[in-house]
Ligand SMILES: Nc1ncnc2c1ncn2[C@@H]1O[C@H](COP(=O)(O)OP(=O)(O)OP(=O)(O)O)[C@@H](O)[C@H]1O
């Protein structure tokens with residue numbers, strides 16, 4: 001859950017929510033002159049609706065969102081989707097409120113593509129409110145990227161504020177990295193996840209009107225069935241500085257352990273604050289440790305403080321690399337990723353790399369094949385069977401039911417057998433090489 005350092009005071013930008021209606025064409029779309037002297041659509045930003053005097057109604061809002069294809073749902077429709085917000089559909093809860101799994105298809109509304117969805121319900125007594133809901137609608141309604149979770153629609157009816165997203169079957173990175181039951185994420189999967197998040201941040205920072213995400217952390221990185229990562233939670237996102245302006249000044253918001261030190265000190269927000277948070281996530285992926293962990297000895301509780309000095313000392317890197325990887329990583333890749341994390345975590349924002357440099361640094365790491373193999377590895381074939389392969393080419397096969405997801409769910413089932421055949425290993429480890437061979441080489445492609 002986001003530990004908000006300090007809340008901005010927000011006001012209701014919309015003059016009052018009305019019963020949900022279908023969007024209609026509106027003339028209120030902000031337009032700008034482009035180079036070719038033609039009128040073109042300009043992305044609506046949070047400030048366009050927050051400025052006093054610009055009173056955009058809900059209907060205007062939905063039609064003003066450039067490129068948006070958002071559905072405006074009624075609360076009744078959301079009840080149908082989620083089986084009346086049934087406990088059995090509960091996915092989790094964060095600062096915004098509870099999240100439920102649901103399903104949409106054209107029985108609900110003609111033209112809707114049949115698919116599972118995640119429905120987030122604003123908790124009216126919680127720490128977040130209409131401002132966060134609006135930020136999600138405005139940013140996610142207009143920004144589209146393969147590594148950005150897709151907002152399908154929203155509901156703003158009376159006091160209800162809900163958001164409907166594409167469903168991400170493997171949940172969030174925090175659970176996959178830190179929950180005891182989760183199978184260990186292999187090295188290349190970690191790099192693939194980091195790369196997806198980096199590509200999304202680079203996209204946001206390089207928009208014509210740059211966006212600062214402000215809340216990058218493991219729990220906000222969601223995972224698709226192939227471990228492709230997508231950023232979610234745009235409640236704290238904000239328009240970045242433009243032109244000659246170096247930063248914007250805001251109340252300090254974000255999550256303890258991820259927020260950049262200069263932002264905490266001064267309230268000055270730049271894209272480099274996102275780069276710092278990315279460095280923290282990269283460090284979590286490298287070490288398998290949480291950014292703040294009160295259960296560790298005092299000097300190890302703050303991950304950045306403990307690990308950053310060691311990131312440049314290649315000979316001491318083994319001391320901090322996640323032991324659950326059991327040495328199955330590219331030595332070259334670890335060195336480069338560690339150096340990158342070191343740079344992202346610099347106390348001087350100007351010394352940090354831009355997100356596009358981060359992307360360029362991470363991409364080649366997926367190609368490094370100097371990965372040591374452990375004695376047993378687990379493969380997942382296309383038809384959903386698990387195979388345990390020993391390096392001596394002795395195979396153990398276990399038929400398993402087909403499941404739509406790979407990861408802890410499957411591995412938990414296979415645990416008993418694995419303990420028997422691999423007694424010295426405490427946790428389940430996928431081998432990148434064999435796993436990727438089983439799933440196809442597309443996992444290697446940074447485009448995925
Ligand atoms: N699109 C989605 N698909 C699947 N699960 C989701 C989706 N969005 C959120 N979840 C799950 O819902 C739970 C709550 O998510 P939410 O983003 O509200 O809170 P959080 O990230 O845990 O905390 P915070 O308030 O700090 O962001 C998490 O377990 C998350 O994995």
Ligand SMILES: [Mg+2]
Pocket residue numbers: 094219220232233
């Ligand atoms: Mg979240």
